[in-house]
Amino acid sequence: MFKYILVINVKSKIVRCVFKMRAIWKYVGKRVLYVIPTLIGLSIFIFILSRVLPGDPALMAAGPNAPKWVVEQIRHQLRLDKPLWEQYYYWLVDLFHGDLGYSIYTKRSVTVDVVEYLPASLQLIFLAALFEIGGALALGIISGRYAYKLPDNMVRVLAYIGISVPSFVWGLLFQLIFASLIPLFPSHGMYSYGTISPPRVTGFSLIDSLIAGQFDTFVDILWHMVLPAFALSLGAMAQDARIIRAGMVDTLQKDHVSLVRAYGIPERTIFSKYILKPSLVPAVTVMGMDIASLLGNAFMVEMIFQWPGFSRYGINVMLNKDINGIVAVVLVIGIIFAIANILVDVVVAYLDPRIGRRSA
Amino acid sequence: MSRATILSEWWKTLELKKKWYNFSRSPLSLIGLIISLSTIILAIFAPWIAPYPEHAGFYTDFEHANLPPSWQHLFGTDEFGRDVLSRTIFGFRYSLMMAAVVLTLVVPAGVILGLIAGYYRERWIGKLIMRISDIFIAVPPLVLALSVCSLLTPSAFHAMMAVSLMWWPWYTRLLYNVTSSIKEEYFVYAAKVTGASSAHIMFKEIFPNAMGAVLTKITLDVGWVILLGASLSFVGLGAQPPTPDLGTMVSDGAKFLPDYWWISMFPALAISYIILGFNLLGDGIKDAFEG
Amino acid sequence: MDKDILLEVKNLHVGYKTHIGISHVLKGVHLTVHKGERIGVIGESGSGKTTTMKSILRILPSNGMIKEGEIFYQGENILEMKYEELLELRRKKISMIFQDPTSALNPLFKIGQLMLDIIKHSYNLEESEAKEMALKALRDAALPDPERVFDSYPFQLSGGMRQRVCIALALIGDRELIIADEPTTNLDVTIKAQVLNLLTKLVRERNVGWIFVSQALGAVRENVDRVYVMYAGNIIEWGPTEKVFSNPMHPYTQKLLECVPKLTGTEFSKGIRGRIPNYFNPPSGCRFHPRCDFVMDECKKTFPEPVEVETGHFVACNLYRRR
Numbered sequence: 008m009f010k011y012i013l014v015i016n017v018k019s020k021i022v023r024c025v026f027k028m029r030a031i032w033k034y035v036g037k038r039v040l041y042v043i044p045t046l047i048g049l050s051i052f053i054f055i056l057s058r059v060l061p062g063d064p065a066l067m068a069a070g071p072n073a074p075k076w077v078v079e080q081i082r083h084q085l086r087l088d089k090p091l092w093e094q095y096y097y098w099l100v101d102l103f104h105g106d107l108g109y110s111i112y113t114k115r116s117v118t119v120d121v122v123e124y125l126p127a128s129l130q131l132i133f134l135a136a137l138f139e140i141g142g143a144l145a146l147g148i149i150s151g152r153y154a155y156k157l158p159d160n161m162v163r164v165l166a167y168i169g170i171s172v173p174s175f176v177w178g179l180l181f182q183l184i185f186a187s188l189i190p191l192f193p194s195h196g197m198y199s200y201g202t203i204s205p206p207r208v209t210g211f212s213l214i215d216s217l218i219a220g221q222f223d224t225f226v227d228i229l230w231h232m233v234l235p236a237f238a239l240s241l242g243a244m245a246q247d248a249r250i251i252r253a254g255m256v257d258t259l260q261k262d263h264v265s266l267v268r269a270y271g272i273p274e275r276t277i278f279s280k281y282i283l284k285p286s287l288v289p290a291v292t293v294m295g296m297d298i299a300s301l302l303g304n305a306f307m308v309e310m311i312f313q314w315p316g317f318s319r320y321g322i323n324v325m326l327n328k329d330i331n332g333i334v335a336v337v338l339v340i341g342i343i344f345a346i347a348n349i350l351v352d353v354v355v356a357y358l359d360p361r362i363g364r365r366s367a
Numbered sequence: 368m369s370r371a372t373i374l375s376e377w378w379k380t381l382e383l384k385k386k387w388y389n390f391s392r393s394p395l396s397l398i399g400l401i402i403s404l405s406t407i408i409l410a411i412f413a414p415w416i417a418p419y420p421e422h423a424g425f426y427t428d429f430e431h432a433n434l435p436p437s438w439q440h441l442f443g444t445d446e447f448g449r450d451v452l453s454r455t456i457f458g459f460r461y462s463l464m465m466a467a468v469v470l471t472l473v474v475p476a477g478v479i480l481g482l483i484a485g486y487y488r489e490r491w492i493g494k495l496i497m498r499i500s501d502i503f504i505a506v507p508p509l510v511l512a513l514s515v516c517s518l519l520t521p522s523a524f525h526a527m528m529a530v531s532l533m534w535w536p537w538y539t540r541l542l543y544n545v546t547s548s549i550k551e552e553y554f555v556y557a558a559k560v561t562g563a564s565s566a567h568i569m570f571k572e573i574f575p576n577a578m579g580a581v582l583t584k585i586t587l588d589v590g591w592v593i594l595l596g597a598s599l600s601f602v603g604l605g606a607q608p609p610t611p612d613l614g615t616m617v618s619d620g621a622k623f624l625p626d627y628w629w630i631s632m633f634p635a636l637a638i639s640y641i642i643l644g645f646n647l648l649g650d651g652i653k654d655a656f657e658g
Numbered sequence: 659m660d661k662d663i664l665l666e667v668k669n670l671h672v673g674y675k676t677h678i679g680i681s682h683v684l685k686g687v688h689l690t691v692h693k694g695e696r697i698g699v700i701g702e703s704g705s706g707k708t709t710t711m712k713s714i715l716r717i718l719p720s721n722g723m724i725k726e727g728e729i730f731y732q733g734e735n736i737l738e739m740k741y742e743e744l745l746e747l748r749r750k751k752i753s754m755i756f757q758d759p760t761s762a763l764n765p766l767f768k769i770g771q772l773m774l775d776i777i778k779h780s781y782n783l784e785e786s787e788a789k790e791m792a793l794k795a796l797r798d799a800a801l802p803d804p805e806r807v808f809d810s811y812p813f814q815l816s817g818g819m820r821q822r823v824c825i826a827l828a829l830i831g832d833r834e835l836i837i838a839d840e841p842t843t844n845l846d847v848t849i850k851a852q853v854l855n856l857l858t859k860l861v862r863e864r865n866v867g868w869i870f871v872s873q874a875l876g877a878v879r880e881n882v883d884r885v886y887v888m889y890a891g892n893i894i895e896w897g898p899t900e901k902v903f904s905n906p907m908h909p910y911t912q913k914l915l916e917c918v919p920k921l922t923g924t925e926f927s928k929g930i931r932g933r934i935p936n937y938f939n940p941p942s943g944c945r946f947h948p949r950c951d952f953v954m955d956e957c958k959k960t961f962p963e964p965v966e967v968e969t970g971h972f973v974a975c976n977l978y979r980r981r
Contacts, residue, residue: 048502053514060518154720167395171643173594175601176635179621183632187625260719262756263764268717270776270827271749280775284766303507307601311621321510322602325517333514341506360811361765 031356035349042345046338053337054095057330058087064330068111084109085331098334107338108331112324117335120320125339126210127197128305128316131239134232136298138240139247143294146244147251151286152278154256162248169245175307177238182311185234192234195313202227235312239304243297250293254286261285288359295351299344389655396651402644410459417453423611433627443629445620451630455637458613461523461606462641465596466589468527469534474585477535478577481542482569488547497543500536508533509598516604523606526599530592541584545577579656587649590642597638613638663730664835664867665691665714665752670727672709672718672891674937681937683709684891685945686961687727689869691835696861696868698878698899700914701888704934707871708757710888711839715754716744731835749780753828754837755857758844759820763812769796769823770808777830791830799826800856818849825857835867843873850874854881875918879903884970887911890935890945892961897971907973910946944976952977 057064065082066073079088085108086094101108107117150162186194197212198204205212205219216224258264259282267281268274305318313319317339324332390396414420418441428448436443442451484496503511508530515529549555550573558572599605600614608615613634620631672684683706691697699707712718714729716736729736731747739747756762764772773792777783783791789808796804799822812820821841828836841857842850854874858881861868872878878885878899885902887895887910895908906912913930932949935941941948947957956962957976964974 042505044498045501045505048498049505052502053511056515056518163395167643167646168639171590171646172639173597173601173635173642175598175617176639179617179624179631179635183625183628261764262758262761265712265717265719266754266756266762266824266827267764267772267776269715269748269754270780271745271747272775272779273745276775276779281764281767285764288766300507303509304598306509306513307598310602321513325513325602325604328517330518333517337506337510337514340510344506359766361813 031353034356035353038349038352042349046341046345049341050099050334050338051095053334054098055091057334058091058094064111064328067328081111085111107335110324110329110332112327112329112332117331120332121317121335121339122210124315124317124320127212127314128302128309128318130211130213131232131236131309131314131316132298132301132305134229134236135239135243135301138237139244139298139301140294142240142244143247143251143290146248147255147290148283150248150252151255151259154252154259159252162252166245166249169241170249172241173307174238174242174304175311177241178235178308178311181234181238193231194234195311197228197231197315198224199227199231231312235308235314238311239301239308242304243294243301247290247294247297251286251290254289255282258282258286284358288355291355291358292351295347295354299347302340302343386652386655390651393651393654395647396654399644399647399649399651402640403648406459406641406644407463409456410463413456413460417450417456419450419453420457422449422453423457425609433623433630435627436629442633443627445616445630446623446627451616451633454611454616455613455634457611458616458634458637459641461610461612462593462596462638465523465527465530466592466645469531469592469596470585470588472527472531473534474538474581477538478542478574478581480535481539482546482574484539485543485546486550486565486569486573488543488550493543496539500539503533503536504540509595512595512599513602513604516599521604521607523600523610523612526596526605529599530595533595534588534592537588538581538584541580542574542577545580546573549573549576583649583653583656586645586652590645590649593638593645594642613641662692663690664693664695664732665689665869666728666730667710667714668728668730670710670713670729671725672706672713672727673723673725674719675721675723679938682891682940683937684713685940687888687891687893689886689893691867691869693834694865694867695884696870696882698882698885699869699871699888700873700875700878700885702914702934703873705888706891707888708839709891711754711837711869711871714837715748715752717754750831751833752835752837753830753833755821755824755828755839755841757840759817759824760812760844762824763820765812768809768811769815773808773827773830776827780831792826795826795830796823798829798860799823801826816849817845818853821845821849821853822856825853825860829860829864832864833866835869836861837869837871839871840873842877875903875915887914890940891937892945892974894946894975895971895973897968901968901971905968905971907967907971907978908946908975909950909952909977911973944974 063078065078065085065087068081068085069078082088086097089097098108105118107121109115110117110120113120146162146166150159153159181192182194185191193199202224203221205215205221205224208215208218212228213225216222216228264277264281267277272281302318305316306322308314309316309319310322317336320332321336321340323329324336409416413423417423426447426449428444431440431444431448432446434440434444434448440450440452442455445451445454480496480500484493484500487493512526512529512533515532516526519525519529546569555568555572558568563572596605597612597614597617600612601618603615603618606612606615608619616634617631617638620627620629620634623630667687667689670684670687671682672687673680673682687706687710689697689699689710699710701707709718709722712722713724714736716724718724724737727737731751734743736744736747763769770789770792773795774785774788777788777791778785781788781791793804793808796807801807801819801822807815807819807823812823815823825841828838838857842854845853854877868882870878870882882899884897885899886893887902887908889910895902895906895911902911903915906915910930917929930949935945935948941958943956943958943960944950944962947953950957954976962974962976962979964972965978966972967978
């Protein structure tokens with residue numbers, strides 16, 4: 008902190024800005040260094056579990072009637088005939104070459120699967136996150152603004168329902184109501200029948216359709232995403248609305264709000280500036296983690312809406328006991344989770360001047 | 368000091384009377400209590416309450432398959448002609464058992480590990496425990512639980528084990544935080560100076576301070592564990608048919624949407640009901656302890 | 659009506675709604691400040707001093723409600739003011755210094771951002787003029803390197819500096835009344851005297867009305883013209899400072915003044931038995947009666963009418979009504 012004050016004395020704004028960026032980067036670096044051992048530990052855990060638990064993956068991949076030499080060949084291919092530590096070592100070496108191993112479910116490299124399916128999931132989660140943030144902000148702010156009054160009580164009950172009803176129940180309900188009874192939205196898949204999928208450039212079909220200039224396809228994909236994204240977002244939305252509300256109620260009692268009020272700042276400014284920002288800081292952390300957690304709930308929602316994404320791929324490799332696939336799914340989600348974690352910390356450090364600089 | 372007196376002392380620190388007063392003031396908490404109690408009663412007395420208890424397991428009656436809700440079958444019947452209401456009532460058993468087994472496994476383990484990690488925060492043992500707990504919260508619990516379940520053979524028991532494996536770190540972290548902050552307090556020093564053993568300090572001096580937080584977390588967790596269990600069986604990696612597990616019933620019935628909506632929708636609502644009950648109850652208890 | 663009167667609080671009743679019920683904190687508080695007059699308000703913590711001060715600016719928390727009473731500022735009732743008038747009052751006439759400078763400054767905004775926001779809303783000024791005004795205020799509050807303070811977040815300043823910032827805020831423009839709500843209570847002992855000296859110096863120089871709420875009785879005695887003694891939401895004794903301090907009449911005032919440790923004394927005061935009452939179900943009549951050594955039957959029934967015991971020195975106690 009003293010260091011910071013010294014730097015602040017240098018009257019150039021640029022220097023200060025660079026310092027702030029450097030402090031944040033240093034912070035990010037620290038976080039990355041911390042998370043790497045965790046991810047290695049995670050990979051060791053799931054890797055070992057996948058090799059030692061009962062059930063012969065080679066036999067499963069070959070099928071029940073396959074001759075013995077075929078099973079042996081697959082076993083060799085998966086390196087299951089080697090000692091455990093050697094298997095892990097080679098897996099790690101392959102990983103650094105971008106190879107996650109051979110999938111006995113899709114009969115090709117897991118890396119190819121990840122590249123193929125991940126964008127669809129991220130795209131869905133992105134829309135769900137938009138719903139989540141928008142809904143949580145709206146509900147939370149209304150609730151906090153009218154704390155202990157009717158709107159607050161209504162939001163409170165809604166939030167309880169949102170938290171308690173599992174995402175797969177929302178998914179089925181929406182499918183039943185908005186796709187079957189009132190056919191407003193398509194019930195499953197990514198494209199309507201007869202729609203030509205855009206040529207693959209980024210893997211994100213929304214972006215690809217825009218690149219290809221297929222605006223109809225873009226709308227069609229978006230149309231298919233509404234129900235699953237909404238079903239996915241509701242739980243987190245309810246959770247975050249509650250946290251934003253709690254933050255606001257907490258901030259309302261603070262003396263610093265009394266102070267700006269005492270000095271004649273109009274209510275609207277007080278609310279939008281001096282109450283909202285401090286209330287959102289604690290919510291950002293939870294919101295970020297909730298968005299990352301959507302990856303978990305996406306497993307059920309992608310299954311219900313037959314969304315061709317990474318989570319549905321995850322379920323398929325799990326049901327087929329595809330060991331390389333399972334390890335890859337866990338690891339990829341772990342990495343995404345870690346990135347989300349660090350991003351959230353950066354956003355919070357940006358919003359709250361106390362964080363990051365104190366440690367710097 | 369005997370175990371019984373330790374327990375009664377822990378009990379006293381909770382000041383339950385005052386807390387009940389706080390709790391009973393909120394209508395939502397009371398609703399939560401009623402819902403939770405109702406599911407517990409239904410689960411315990413399922414064989415006597417369910418109209419067709421034999422429908423819980425293997426049972427086929429294709430003549431009465433896929434009947435819509437009626438007075439005979441309030442929730443209709445499924446594709447094997449089994450009464451959905453009866454199976455739903457039995458389903459509460461599996462959901463509650465899931466929560467009970469997971470929490471009885473997880474809480475003591477997590478608490479002890481957390482106490483050790485917090486108490487020996489500077490030593491390698493504390494750091495190791497926390498690092499290992501980091502691994503298990505590096506991915507959403509559902510993803511890791513699903514993977515572990517799939518690597519084991521899917522079954523209700525394995526689902527419980529997998530969820531337990533994902534859940535202990537939260538208690539460890541809770542106790543770690545409490546312990547690290549209390550460790551420097553004077554009463555802990557005082558105990559140390561008088562020559563109390565580390566175990567005594569951990570369980571008699573530090574743990575009582577975390578009791579309220581742990582109990583609150585347990586009640587809040589019941590809903591989450593049930594949700595996680597239902598999700599596992601919904602995906603097909605938990606309890607297997609014909610177990611009347613609510614998640615399994617929803618996913619089996621989902622094939623018959625939208626025509627035979629009752630097969631999946633009633634169990635789905637039942638899951639929401641039980642989770643809602645325990646969420647309300649947990650929040651009520653939390654408010655009672657904090658307010 | 660006295661033209662010199664700047665602020666007059668009459669019969670103020672304030673309560674707080676909570677989930678356990680209504681807490682009746684203020685029960686008929688009154689207070690008068692003349693132009694340029696410095697008055698002190700003393701009493702235990704929890705006696706309703708802060709509530710009174712916040713009522714004057716109508717900045718009570720959202721669960722606080724003013725049930726009865728009038729607050730006149732130069733003849734105008736603050737409680738009946740329109741919002742625009744109220745803003746004008748807060749911006750130009752009355753300012754307030756809060757008890758804890760740490761919680762009174764929003765941690766997420768730089769001092770400069772806050773000051774500019776306040777100045778710009780109060781006076782239609784250009785950015786540069788507003789900044790000049792803010793820096794001048796900081797300089798007046800004896801802050802070294804005002805430029806740096808202006809560009810700092812509250813957490814980068816010491817407690818004493820934060821309170822100086824609050825004092826600077828209170829002195830922007832030509833205020834007519836400054837309310838200082840226990841401005842030094844939450845500061846380190848070593849800083850207390852500095853901040854208090856600064857504040858009293860500035861108040862004297864500018865000849866503004868001053869309400870000094872404090873538990874530091876010595877500081878109050880030295881720096882104010884008249885003093886009000888508050889107990890459990892009532893003003894129980896008031897008058898010129900020297901008269902009240904040298905000749906305290908109310909049993910509570912007597913006990914309160916005894917509590918001040920004297921340098922020459924060898925014994926510690928015994929304190930006052932009991933504690934501030936529960937406001938959800940306060941004692942009837944005189945709220946001090948459960949703790950009073952001279953309690954009489956009538957104390958439990960009605961709150962005593964104030965009696966003027968010497969010129970300008972009033973006391974609300976049944977002991978003196980007989981005379």
